[in-house]
Amino acid sequence: SNQYANLYQGVKDSKINLNQPLDTFLRRHMGPSPSDTDKMLSTMGFKDLTEFVKSVIPPQILELNPLNLQAPQDGFTEQEMLKHMTQIANKNNYKVKNLIGKGYYGTILPPIIQRNVLESPEWYTSYTPYQPEISQGRLESLLNFQTVISELTGLPIANSSLLDEGTAAGEALLLSFNAHRRKKNKYIIDKRLHEQTKDVLKTRCNPFNIELIEMDCYNLEELTPILENDPQVFGCMVQYPSTDGSIIANETLTRISDLLHAKKNTFTMVADIMALTLLKPPSEFDADIALGSTQRFGVPMGMGGPHAAYFAVTDKLSRKIPGRIVGISKDRLNKPALRLALQTREQHIKRDKATSNICTAQALLANIAANYVVYHGPQGIKNIAKRIYGLTTVLAETIKKGGIHKLTNDSWFDTLTIELNEKYTSEDFLKLAFEKYNVNIFANDSKSVTLSIDETVTTEDIEILTKLFNEGETLEIDFNQIPELPQEVQRTDEFLQQEVFNAHHSETAMLRYLHRLQSRDLSLANSMIPLGSCTMKLNSTVEMMPISWPQFANLHPFQPSEQISGFLELADSLEKDLASITGFDSISLQPNSGAQGEYTGLSVIKKYLDDAGQSHRNICLIPVSAHGTNPASAAMCGLKVVPVACLPNGSLDLVDLNAKAEKHNDSLAAIMITYPSTYGLYEPGVKEAIETVHSHGGQVYLDGANMNAQLGLTSPGFLGADVCHLNLHKTFAIPHGGGGPGVGAIGVRKHLTPFLPTNSIAPPPTATTKSISAVSSATYGNALVLPISYSFIKMLGNKGLPFASIMAMLNANYMRSRLEKYYKILFVNKENGIDHCAHEFIIDLREYKEKHVEAIDIAKRLQDYGFHAPTLAFPVPGTLMVEPTESENLEELDRFVDAMISIKGEIDAFIGGEGKGNVLKNAPHSLEDIVSSTDWETRGYSRELAAYPLPYLKYNKFWPMVTRLDDTYGDMHLICSCPTVEEVSEE
Amino acid sequence: SNQYANLYQGVKDSKINLNQPLDTFLRRHMGPSPSDTDKMLSTMGFKDLTEFVKSVIPPQILELNPLNLQAPQDGFTEQEMLKHMTQIANKNNYKVKNLIGKGYYGTILPPIIQRNVLESPEWYTSYTPYQPEISQGRLESLLNFQTVISELTGLPIANSSLLDEGTAAGEALLLSFNAHRRKKNKYIIDKRLHEQTKDVLKTRCNPFNIELIEMDCYNLEELTPILENDPQVFGCMVQYPSTDGSIIANETLTRISDLLHAKKNTFTMVADIMALTLLKPPSEFDADIALGSTQRFGVPMGMGGPHAAYFAVTDKLSRKIPGRIVGISKDRLNKPALRLALQTREQHIKRDKATSNICTAQALLANIAANYVVYHGPQGIKNIAKRIYGLTTVLAETIKKGGIHKLTNDSWFDTLTIELNEKYTSEDFLKLAFEKYNVNIFANDSKSVTLSIDETVTTEDIEILTKLFNEGETLEIDFNQIPELPQEVQRTDEFLQQEVFNAHHSETAMLRYLHRLQSRDLSLANSMIPLGSCTMKLNSTVEMMPISWPQFANLHPFQPSEQISGFLELADSLEKDLASITGFDSISLQPNSGAQGEYTGLSVIKKYLDDAGQSHRNICLIPVSAHGTNPASAAMCGLKVVPVACLPNGSLDLVDLNAKAEKHNDSLAAIMITYPSTYGLYEPGVKEAIETVHSHGGQVYLDGANMNAQLGLTSPGFLGADVCHLNLHKTFAIPHGGGGPGVGAIGVRKHLTPFLPTNSIAPPPTATTKSISAVSSATYGNALVLPISYSFIKMLGNKGLPFASIMAMLNANYMRSRLEKYYKILFVNKENGIDHCAHEFIIDLREYKEKHVEAIDIAKRLQDYGFHAPTLAFPVPGTLMVEPTESENLEELDRFVDAMISIKGEIDAFIGGEGKGNVLKNAPHSLEDIVSSTDWETRGYSRELAAYPLPYLKYNKFWPMVTRLDDTYGDMHLICSCPTVEEVSEE
């Protein structure tokens, strides 16, 4: 009988029962209705879902033990979920004023941006802008971000976000290391870097035996000889202002820079983005790299993330910069148009030779920060900074005047370090601050505390702080002033004079600007985004709501754990659920992207091997079909990548695997495999492969990007793996945000548990003496988006999760079965012994290449049909990989299939030399092309065919903003910030 | 010197001060930046704002006393506002379970609809869809609403919303009354109507001396003789189910209907929309009219409003139905397209002969209700109703079984009436329910209570209620069942089989449907909507946020006042502020639209005159330039409208006024004037006119639609008026919602205070024995949107409000001064003695009529330029009235002016016989027209000219979905619900 059918109870059925909720999340999350499901099953010749499941999943893979989630058996309803989440949220103390600082500051997210970006599905459900013609909105916004960074740092090239300040520092370290082809191995950091940044650097140094030398970089006497004489030094990093609040002297900076450059070494400044509006920019000191967090530009602290880190470099380093860069190019009509530039640096092309493993970044947060600046304008952000400096200075004066405690920094922007009067320990003092004044500050050690003033601090708060530092006495304070930074440290240039930063300062203007950008971007609000390997499923409203609640948004990652018990409860429960789903013992939520998860997982494996006296093991086997992040991450861990072949039928070549494992028997560290494979297939030999690797002493890393085919049906643990990462932003409903945030949680088997990453300021409950040091700045990484996955799991429950995987596979197989009559589907065919795909499949277009039809032509033409292209050229060049997910309904699947069938006709026309075939080559067609181009008579096809090849398009069409982008032109003429007024007027 | 300049402090200026907030609401609300302002002033030749103000506002009008608001002097910042609002909100008990019923029920607003409709500026900032080509999205949604109503009531014609159930009942009464040309004067109502409905009916009867006869309509023996024999009876109204929960017998309904129809009288059923999914529809009983609230279809109770009332009639009455009807017509290309049908019934055409005075309705709420049905589908809403019935029945059984209290209704859908055991008074029992069980129920009298089960009630709630009714004992309850209504009352037809109600049941599908609709509608998120007399200003996010908070959304209007002290504090403070702004003594917030405000104000005047022994006074003077609602409202109050002429220069003809006042000296009740006049001019003679009317014993009603030119600069009170209404949805920032909600608060001078409307269940603090009975169902009318105006006022403060008016006038005059070089501007010219307009001005296009260019051509052509047309043909046919408001910036003003100048060239081309002039006649041009039309060679102009007449359009263009609508066709072939499946397949 059909064990899955009854999950569709409730409103779709008229037989209801008072004991059961009507409106389950399940039926809202799944695209196919019961009748859609029946239709699809019968189209494919299945009796019911049970039979379908049996045919699709190899029996040796299917795990029969049910999930064991911390949730009601049938999941929460949406209303129960919101109630439950409110209860958890209210256990967090979000009313205390967090002045802890240390990289995380109170900020005001302007409500217009909150509502129209953070809470807008048009912004948060889009993918990384790989298809630029339908992504010009967020590309413009990311270009704005790069412009802000470039102008504030003074450095010409900025990327559009890294994961956080710590990992960005890690990237700077590696960039510096690589500049000398890894021949030098000492890196100097100032002791006044944030602790968590040092931690992440430490982790990054490990695989390469880089010696991290912590020094007092203010002290040139000490520093100069090393910089001048030690041939192993390859770079130096300082923080500006420093973690204690002080500002390193301009002359010192210049001197360090000069000394480094004399030896062709690299100088990196970690700089506070808000302070940079007032302080001289890193370019003034010839810094090669500037980096930092942009959190305080409107992004909630959110318990540590997600926030966009910035990273800017000199022209010289433009080809070495990690992460995504938006650049200006032009389209087929010579119209300026934006796109991701220099993609050839990246892991999906360069693999283990890539500049970094960054794939998912922090696009949504970069967009919030950029729009914060658009809304405030240059004078606005400067005034915010002036006010912060002013209030800090007023407070500093009263502490000095009061004379009870000792202010230890004699320069500052927003942060003061105070040596407490001997009567107090830091512990007492923090307790006093919290209990009596409702303020959290930071303890540096038992006698010294730090606090940071931010945009949200009011004069009343300063009065309260004055009392705190003056044993309850009120000092008279003159607020009718605005103290200014000493002349010599002030920047004097005018920045951000571009129109976009000076035009949208009223709410109405801002609303329209955001709306205009949004209308250019295809998101899940328009149509399906069938990107294989990306799992663009529903990001439901109920899942999203809590992330704007102050109960989560206002938390500081270093807030005492008693104050955040709601969050900790949520994290603990989510970890348990993910452990059940992965079949593993422990979970770390710290990695903030899939690629970071890979890096973390491999680092854990390495530490385990070290601990077991196996530190010589350094070979990582990776199938040639693997995602580019796999080899890139392995390389970051200092592992040597050895590729494993695949068979012509797509499966792992077990003979080759055996041979390689045998060959590297003594040095085999790990294998990285993806399951179902990156081809979307349940490889039958996976267990055998895993056993082979184990038998040669290697650990098995499973890339969980395709977890959406596994939920409750099989698991990495069941298959025998040792570690996996989960892209919570794929399978677990965190929206892709136009290119991030993500969460790359990892799961591990018991023997690896002790090695999970820690955080030296706020260690997680799982921390041990064997823990690897931090991989991200905050203990829980992108903590603020965890409620999304938490809710997703709790609302689907033990039966609903497997049902989601089944529906995802049903959708994929239905599309495949319709499309295979028109296109070659890779690796799925009777002869091959693989009758069905899992949750995605590959359309092979390589046969058309010799006829001059490229896969990209089909990808672009799909835009004219209102669709985002499937994944292009991964895992196989010349193909498209389609992943519909469980959230698409039959109507949408059919609409896509119909579009592809119609395109097949166009391919045939092109090959047959019919004029109408040209429609492929000119695709996509922008509105301007339709309206204004004058060559329509000579194209061989009509405007009607270009724009409305199928009838539904008249009713529902998404228009590309520009025509096909010229990638080469853009890479050759790299422009990656908004043109200045002069540049515009020169045109 | 310039007293207004310093309001622009803060971020736009680099001289800041720690004592002042940086980010004031003022600078975000106003469109013009300081430099915009300077530019505009200098363009017009003014030194500064002070000089400008002096030139624009006649000195005798300018009020020099500053406002005296209950707000910080400089207003709250946005952050302070949210904090303040949270404090107020938390004073409301929103956690208690409100089972009070009586027309207001708990309901679940699906989160996808909350986020994407209620919280989406694209939905809430649009205007009533008078320009159908750029409103097809909400027109489709309103057609869905009408379809839901039509199918659930079984009546063919439904409008797309009235203000609430009470006023809808009032409309039914008057429709019935008019059917016999007002010759009969008795109306029967069942005693089991909701109290508040009876109240509103009472109010409506007053002016016409209609006798409202309350009877037991269940008792045919009593009723039959009256219906058969009393020649004065013109109709009868029953409620279904009744207020006590019982369901009137089918035979009784049929019998009443037959008896009425035998005398050509009208039968009205007030029917619960949720119950109608299970009960036989009104059409089965030959009802002529069905009406009710659609609140429980997803719209929060919100303390009584806003909610959309529905109103449906038989075909016979299709031309008599009040309110807006969406109809299907076709466009220039013969494509089906939607528009407002039968506008000729309405007040803006028919004036005092209109079917009603309805102008602003409840479009946003109708859209929410319609989308609730789209999301749940027919089976979904039926199941919700079944569950409600089931839980009610289970509770009823336990009450009977318990035997302590006595259930008095023997039939029910969701409501039970219980006669309490003699040990209890209702007061005790309500207290017990609240204090011990956290439940609110309703006391009918001292011994009987009522409660209603709703969609949000769970089995746990039923268990709690069982305890309440069984002195704390738990009875065993079997929830494994679903009781069914008795066969004979059940409806058996399949309803809502149209595709739209059966296609969007997954969240993804619903998101896309909402997004698709939204993308067809021009809203303030796209461009300015310069509708004269409509004041389409910023509806800021901070103002909007609190209306989705449960602290306001969950309140029941009959909740005890101790539980809603936050709301009451807000209402009281808002009333005080509005009193200060109007210069009056008291305010009533009850009327839920401007037109309702007029009706209320005039009713108050009438009651005052009655009370003063002047009930014979029945003449209302109304200038010919008045808005159509003025005469329509006067007519509804039984007043005789006497028009007053205007001079060729647009001013009130004081000579004519004098003569009319003289002539009607003994019967003069009132004058209704608009200030600044509907022409947007500060009429210099207003004070004189007011004195004239007073001297003839009349009261002065000031239509406050143009209050946006008065804020803190002058006031109705200062001018000498006695009453005014305020459209809080214009001047006070409540968004227009695509056609409502509105709030038509009225202000009165002290002598009228005792007469302000009350509510018999929950009288406001101002109620007296002289109060007129209710004009709306709920004491505070559209209470849930009051926080918007409250915040608007509190954030601008005493100085910011007048500044807003000044900026509105600056914007209008700047546009006027640029446009007057190209177009004739009505009534503003040196010779006329009126150098400046106030906040709006009229472009006179009548001279082109003889050259065959109509104002509508320009209005439609503006759509091609991406703009919503200004107000067409009001107050002067053949003209456009432009009102930019203070929220538009210089760039947008210029963009509009440039479009109008470009159109002037097109007018000239048309008149000169150039082909390019045809672009006006074919405007607007839809995408489909551009892409698919085959007559482009013969049009005389290019696609480029059609679509991109100015360069900005390539960058930022809003596309009309269809071409020009054919109004006549649609009115002749009235179709006002979605076609059924059969109808579609016939096509």
Ligand SMILES: Cc1ncc(COP(=O)(O)O)c(C=O)c1O
């Ligand atoms: C198979 C596979 N592995 C790893 C990743 C990297 O994940 P992330 O983008 O979160 O870094 C991806 C991303 O698309 C992927 O498809």
Ligand SMILES: Cc1ncc(COP(=O)(O)O)c(C=O)c1O
């Ligand atoms: C001058 C004038 N009076 C009254 C009204 C009626 O207001 P409402 O639409 O809120 O009923 C309007 C509406 O546009 C108006 O412009």
Ligand SMILES: O=C([O-])O
């Ligand atoms: O995001 C991917 O590179 O697949």
